[in-house]
Amino acid sequence: MQAKGCNVVAIDTLRAATTCAAALENGAREVWAVRTVETSFALRERLEGAVLGGERHLLPVPGFDAGNSPFDYGPDVVAGRTVVLTTTNGTLALSRARFASGVAFAALRTAHLAARWLEGSGADQAVIAHAGTGGGFSFEDALTAGAIAALLPEAGLDDLMRTCLAAYRSEQDELERAIGGTPHGRRLHAAGFGRDVAYAAQAFAGSVLPVRDERQKGRLVAWRGA
Numbered sequence: 001m002q003a004k005g006c007n008v009v010a011i012d013t014l015r016a017a018t019t020c021a022a023a024l025e026n027g028a029r030e031v032w033a034v035r036t037v038e039t040s041f042a043l044r045e046r047l048e049g050a051v052l053g054g055e056r057h058l059l060p061v062p063g064f065d066a067g068n069s070p071f072d073y074g075p076d077v078v079a080g081r082t083v084v085l086t087t088t089n090g091t092l093a094l095s096r097a098r099f100a101s102g103v104a105f106a107a108l109r110t111a112h113l114a115a116r117w118l119e120g121s122g123a124d125q126a127v128i129a130h131a132g133t134g135g136g137f138s139f140e141d142a143l144t145a146g147a148i149a150a151l152l153p154e155a156g157l158d159d160l161m162r163t164c165l166a167a168y169r170s171e172q173d174e175l176e177r178a179i180g181g182t183p184h185g186r187r188l189h190a191a192g193f194g195r196d197v198a199y200a201a202q203a204f205a206g207s208v209l210p211v212r213d214e215r216q217k218g219r220l221v222a223w224r225g226a
Contacts (some may be wrong), residue, residue: 007121008100009114012131013140014184015068016090017107019198020210022070024222027079030208031220034092037061042082047082058191068195093131103212105161108175109202113209115151116225128161133184140179143168145150147203176201177218
């Protein structure tokens with residue numbers, strides 16, 4: 001990822017960016033996205049009342065308060081509190097953008113806000129980074145990239161983004177079916193997280209976009225648009 005000096009939109013539709021936005025929508029003060037379980041436990045010692053959340057191999061981590069389902073982060077759990085989140089793919093993608101000028105963490109539910117954030121950034125270039133799954137390509141992240149591109153008709157797109165845009169336009173009326181049919185979507189259904197897939201497929205339904213706090217770069221806060 002050649003992100004130094006650029007704004008970056010990191011995408012993890014299933015499920016970290018979707019879950020992070022849900023926590024902030026439901027009143028979390030901040031989300032610290034970290035790479036390891038060990039770092040999560042260490043942060044709990046420093047951040048009073050922190051909620052530890054995340055997954056390994058789709059499932060909640062032993063000793064954590066929540067998993068990686070957006071439904072784990074209701075107001076009764078997170079309102080006014082700090083969330084520390086670690087996931088297999090999404091938080092790794094964020095860590096790789098550490099030298100970017102600014103970072104947003106997007107999913108289909110927040111694609112409209114990501115487009116607005118990019119428009120307001122004033123930057124000539126931006127990087128759209130897919131978290132993927134296990135180091136590979138994920139169609140659901142491509143659909144989110146395409147949804148962002150669809151709202152930026154004046155943007156100059158490279159070939160990959162043009163492909164994402166075409167995919168989104170092809171699937172936009174049946175996003176739940178499209179996402180549920182991906183390898184990761186099928187794994188989530190098989191593990192009992194089908195409603196997470198349905199929730200994540202609700203394009204443009206979110207009200208806040210997680211963005212990096214430039215004063216404390218491990219910290220994500222709610223951005224509601226200009």
